[in-house]
Amino acid sequence: MKTSISRERILKSSILFFSITAFILSTLVLTSCSDTETAEETAIEDTALIEKIESATKVTISVDNLPVATETAFRFVLADSFAESAELASGLGYKVVLGTDDASKEEATSEVYFSLQGKQLADTDQKRQRRRHHKCFEFVYPIDFIMADNTSITLTSADDWGLIKAWYKENTDVTERPELVFPVDVTLEDGTVQTLIDTDELRAVKDSCKKGKDKRKCFKLVLPVSFTMEDATVIEVTERADFKLLREWRKANPDATVKPALNFPVDIEYKDGTTATINDQTEFDAAKDACKI
Template identity: 50%
Template sequence: MKTSTPTSTNKLLVSAIVFLTFTAVLMSSLLFTSCTDSTEVAFDETSLIERIESATDKQVVAIEDLPTATSAALSSDYLDSYFVSAELAPGLGYRVVASTDNLERTEQTSDVFFTLDGNRLSDDREASRRRRNRCFQFVFPITFIMPDDTSITLESRDDWVLIRTWYADNPDANERPELVFPVDIMFEDGEVQTIVDLEELREVKSACREDRNRRRCFRLNLPLTFFMPDNSTITVEERDDWSLLREYYIANPDDVGTKPELVFPVDATYRDGSVVTFNNENEMLAAREECRDN
């Protein structure tokens, strides 16, 4: 009986099939292991956060005594924040309260969690994400008046570090900076709204938390005239003229926090295009309240 010998071509074909089969098995194994490891890491971090949070024997620690690695968090996701207090859950990790001067954030404070080595834990829980969410975005530049009455202007988001640097250079300062109004804010769809004072900004954030429409149901029509705290007047003829009010407060830092007085009567346009006249502040405030109720 004559036995056939595989040709070189057949040998190469068999080798290729064996190699491809081995590669497929190896890649499947690595993919499964990678996915499993990733899931376990995410689960372990969430579990550790919950254990730190629920620990009953947490000890208060000074911010300066936190592991050096925690400062890296302030250089990334928390560029606009500062640490105000910290607790150690023995054998588990740290719970640190971070606060921010960035009024874009839904909440002013939030918790940040670290391992014993100072590595930040990823807190992907829904409640935590909501606290760090941006309700809107500032249209830069924006200006802050510092406790020593100097001003710092942020030209971009990266400039939040200027606020932190000022406090590092002035460790005895206890007051936080004051945002100079008016400011422009931008919503997700690109619409820009001018906010005249802190009260109006708080209304926008309240609507954000309650998941209702953050846009005003009416806007005041230009021109508008304001009495300033020094009894001078500023008239806003066009959108760019809002900067005149900011310039006033930068030049008069002691007046920051004192809102300008709008001169009535003023006309306002509702979302449906209808125009009304407000003869005094009470009429305008009543209209705003009706908007919130609806």
């Protein structure tokens, strides 16, 4: 037996369906607008409080005396940073100078602000945001750090910066910062991957970053090359991946203080594709100095 459905019933069902759908959509839109307005209002209020903290008379306090609630920010948003110093503006909040072990950042220090309760304030100042967030490059993970007790910590992704913070929590009497183990691979903004073999090359890239210049290295080594280590071990680098052998040696010899010695002669290739033969350390240093001109 066929069941007949009246047109009137279909019409009523359709009206009910569209009414419910419209109600749900309007609720979602209103909620979204409300959340956006709340976030904007919070940012305005936080900005006003930051300005008051900045202009107020402040007293220096120990970073250990910051509110416990600040740990939430340092555990997540500021995981790659640590408090170098702190100031209290009475009745207003805290100004904290941050340091970072993340050498990919353009600036080594920045500022952040907290309420008296320890909530990180939303800072809309573009200059401060750039100091805190702008990066010259991205590390190609993994990267390694040698700690003050000669142990090593390996970061396999950007999410692992908290491992260094955790080490310092367990070694509260240590103030010496960790040593980044070279060589490291980095990805520049244009997608170019470069191998930085020492702190000099890292410094040159960051200097170019601050000056808005081409961040690519002035020249690179033409492989194969070899390095003599402090214990007279010779490490051959026949392809880019072999640079990790230098890093592994450094991790296995945390007490080493002598920089790996590049064995000459070597060929170098400049950014324009031209090459040159370098016969000794003096010529190598001269080539690096010429890049600064």
